[in-house]
Structures are given as C-alpha cells and as structure tokens.
Amino acid sequence: MPAYNKTDAHPSTFILIGIPGLEAAHIWISIPFCVVYLLALLGNCSLLFIIKTEPSLHEPMYLFLCMLAVADVVVCSTAVPKLLSLFWFHDGEIRFEACLTQVFLIHSCSTMESGFFLAMAFDRYMAICNPLRHSAILTRAVIGRMGLAVVLRGIVLLSPHPFLLRWLPYCRTHIIYHTYCEFMALIRIACAETKIRRAYSLIVAFLTGGVDFILIICSYVLILHTIFHLPTKDARLKSLGTCGSHVCVILVSYTPAFFSFLTHRFGHHVAPHVHIFVANIYLLVPPMVNPIIYGVRTRKIRDRFFKVFSFSKPLTKSFLLVRYI
Template sequence: MSLSNNTNLHPRTFLLLGIPGMEAIHTWISVPFCLVYLSALLGNFSILFVIKTDSNLHEPMYLFLCMLSVADLIISTTAMPKILSIFWFHDRKIYFEACLVQVFLIHSLCSMASGFILAMAFDRYVAICNPLRHSTLLTHRVIKNLGLAIVIRGTLLFSPQPFMLRWLPYCRTNIIPHTYCEFMALIKLACAETRICRIYSLTAAFLSGGLDFLLIICSYVVILYTVFHLPSKDAQLKTLGTCGSHVCVILVAYTPAFFSFLTHRFGRNVAPHIHIFVANIYLLVPPMVNPMIYGIRTKRIRERFFQVLTPHSLKQPT
C-alpha cells in the first residue's frame, strides 16, 4: 500500500490508519467518539437556537459564543465523519485534495475558535474594567467587524498550507498514522527539505493560538487587579463569577491544544497512540464541552433553554 521509494510524486490518495496500536479496539473507541460528536451537534445547535430566539441574549459575550459554536460545529464535522468511517468500515482512503481541504479547515477553524475565545476575554475585560463604556465600545457593528477580522486572520494564516503540501514530493509512503489529515503528519511523509514549512507552521501557530493565549492571560491579569480592588468581598465574588464560564472554556480549549502541539514537535518519547488520542480530544471535546459549560453555568441561557423545552400548555395557569 505504500508508494515507491524512488519516485517523487503526488499520491492520488492517502491511507489514514486511525490510532496505530489500538486497531483491535477501534470499534469500542468509536462509541464514545460518536457520542461526543452527537453531543457537540446537539449542544452547539441548542446554543445557537437559544441565543437567536432570545433578543435579550444579543449581547457581545453571547454573540461571540455563537461564533465559537459555529466554528466548533465545522471543526468536529470536518474530522468526525471520516474518523467514524475508519473505525466502523475500515474506510481508510482519503483523496489527496480532500486531505488538503481537511488540513486547511481544521487549522484555520481552530485559529478562528481561539480568536473568538480571545474576543470573549476582551468583552470580559471591558465589562469589568470599563463597564460604563461597555455598550458604546462593543456595538453590534464592532462585534461583527471583530468576528470578520478573526475569520480573515485564520484564512490568511493557514491558506498557504494546502499549497505547501501540494508542492512537496511524497516518495516515502502514502500511509498517514493518524485519524485525520494534519499538516505536520503530512510534512513527515515528504522526501524533500521541509525546514521552511516547519518554521511556517510554528510561526502560524504562535500568531494564532499562542498570541491569543498571551493576550488572554494579560487581560485576566488586569481583570484580577481590578476585581481585587473592589470595595467588598461580595462584589469581588460576583464579578469573578461572570468570568467562570469563560475560564472553563479557556482551560478546555488550550490544555489539550498545547499538549498536542508540544508533543508533536518535541515529545519524541511520547507513544504515537497517546499523541493521536490527545489530538482527537483537542478537536472533539471542546465542541462538546463548551455549550455544556455555558448551558449549565449561565443562568440566562439555562432559563431560556428550559422555557423552550417546557410545553406552552404547562406554562398556562389552570
């Protein structure tokens, strides 16, 4: 199934192995993967529906949450159907062009999701540190422009990836030991000098997720400084409570992302199946957990959700 070692060419197809070393339990692994995907679909569509149908929720934080939900839906749908086809039907083949599209969508949309989390941090910063100007600074027009800028950044930063991968010769093998097409996984299959591609990958990763994370940390340093200078303990706790959901989303998004990024480049002693499993968690778990966090911790979303679920007849007095 591998390509000739002596011929430089672009394979028509690649073969995705899934999780190497765990082939015997692929069917069992597919069950939680499928449940996670279905939960992500249900949760994010619910968030979008609840916020769209309630004009009281058309505020910056919730609008940015809608953008994050759209990105999460596309990320999980880009990867999950193919992963399940590998686990269920042993359908490992993916066309070269489809592989390049998957690489671009996954990396660009992860960058966009990171940008939306940063935008939510900016909203919290303004709401806590400059509350009197919150409504004037974060107008609907500003929110729309911020969302558009985040989308453009993700597109521009990662649109070179498919072209770089297309120009590379693949003379070693067409087998990818992964569940989906990933930029660095394909780079390792090339039989040409890939130093520039690797430098580009590190730079793009820093200019998206890395820079976003640093700015989020800076915003929360200022937020904490402001909060701990409030006059009463109750005011401090109440203000910090407004950041709780967002902090949980940050931890869920960035912890597996950084672990996956670092092990891919520096974790030579990490078993391949561990890295691939974490890479899947990075793609699939945040889209499932984010709507749960906001649905459970945010009173206004929770109340609106129960209003939608409660039959109209039960709301009327007898």
C-alpha cells in the first residue's frame, strides 16, 4: 500500500480498492454482483430481441424501452467486468485513460437513462391525456429525434467531465476508494481546488436528472388528473395499469441514484462502504429489474416471450425423434 502513495501529479494508472473495510468479503460480495450482472445482460438482450421480432411492439413506449435497455447494458458493462476482476483476482490497477473513459460512459449513459424515462413519461401523457393525437405526434421520425436528443444531451453535457479530471494534479495518492472510477471519487483524491468542478457536476446533475424528475412528476400530475376524471372505474384502473410498469422502473432507478448523489456531496457522516454499496446498486439493480418489471407487467412482452420459449419444445422433440430413427 505505501508504494502506491509515492505519486506524481499526472499518474499513468490508478488503483481501485473496492469496498474499504470489506476486502475479506470481496469474493462473497462478487457472487451476487456477478449473478445480477448476468441477469441484467440476459434480461435486456431478451427484451431487445422480443421487441425487435414482434411487430405489435413497435410502439413508442417499447422503442424508448429498447433505448433504455441499451443504455442499461452499457452502464453495467462499463463497470462490472473490472469490478469482478478486482474482487476475484485482486486486479485493481486501471490506466488513467481507461479510468476517465469509465467516468464518461457511466455518467453520460446514466444521464441518457434519465432522458429515456422522461420520453416514456411523455408517451404515457400523450396516450392518456391526448389519445387522439398520440400516434400522429409520436411518429417514428419524432421518436428517433427524441432518442437522438437524449443521447446528444448526455454526450455534450458529460464530455467535459474527463477533461476536468485530466487537468487535476493527483499528488496525494493514486488509490481510489471505490469499485469503479466515479467523478466524485476522483475529485476527492485531487490535491487542488475543485469547487468549480464540483459546481459544474452539480449543475449538470440538476439540468439532467433533476429537471427530468421534475418534468416526470408534472406529467404524472396531469395524467392522474385526467385519469380521475374518467367516467368509469374500469377505465380508470386500465389507464393506471398502463403507467404501473413505468412508475415502478422510475422508483427503482431514481431512489438509489438520488441517495448516491446526495450522500456523496452532503452525507459526510455516511460510512464509505455504504456510499460504495449504494453506487453499485445504482449501476446493477435497475438494469436487472427493468426488463423483469416490463416482462411481468406487459402482456404483449410476456406473451411473446412464452411464444418464443414454446418453440423450443417441438424442436427438442423433433431432434430426439431424428436421433432415435
């Protein structure tokens, strides 16, 4: 450990420590992390395949869901392989450029996820509050432009992060007390004034996740107002049911995100391992849970899944019959 503290201002590598104080349990912690990661890959890839191959799912909500699935896969795949290498092989070394790339991909794709949640909320608003114009407004071209706008926003607003970190001197230590490279984790080990960089990060977080969350709440206020003015109870329940999956996904994603963001900046008395656990939950759990929520609650996706799965039975029987003959 002391050897890593002999540092210069511009390191070629950093050393990821993992979860401070729980190093002895890393191998056990890695097991659920690995399982959750594999489930996230399987669930999102299955979701993408099902939506692509089922023409009836080529609707705005499911197209935005595909965009969300891609962002989820990129986020967890950017962090988890290195995390598992650290936990399994004690390989905590990461090159400076790779660390900055990790910072950019994790933060920009997380911002894109928030934007896709907002786009999905807009789709629900149009479907419930203005159903006659829903298909006319949310055309394929409009959906594509909205998706492109969300991606460009994430790239443009988060591109300065790696440069802000590159220009900092790291003369205190090259050890990062985290499982992956995160903006605030690097800011904390810099030996220079970082108020402007922290302020920029705070402003970007508010302009993306903060504004998105406010607009999502506003859209659901209007949605609920419309739903409770519907004439029948069945119509109200049906309309609420179409929003259930989206609301569950938002709660699963935003809760750890806001907790991680607020504790990193204001929770100075929160134990470091709690910070890191929540940060990892934010990267791992939503990508795993999102396809499960939509798969269980959406009949079209569920029916298509069972339809694809049912093909395996006749194929297996035919194969065994051919071998027997």
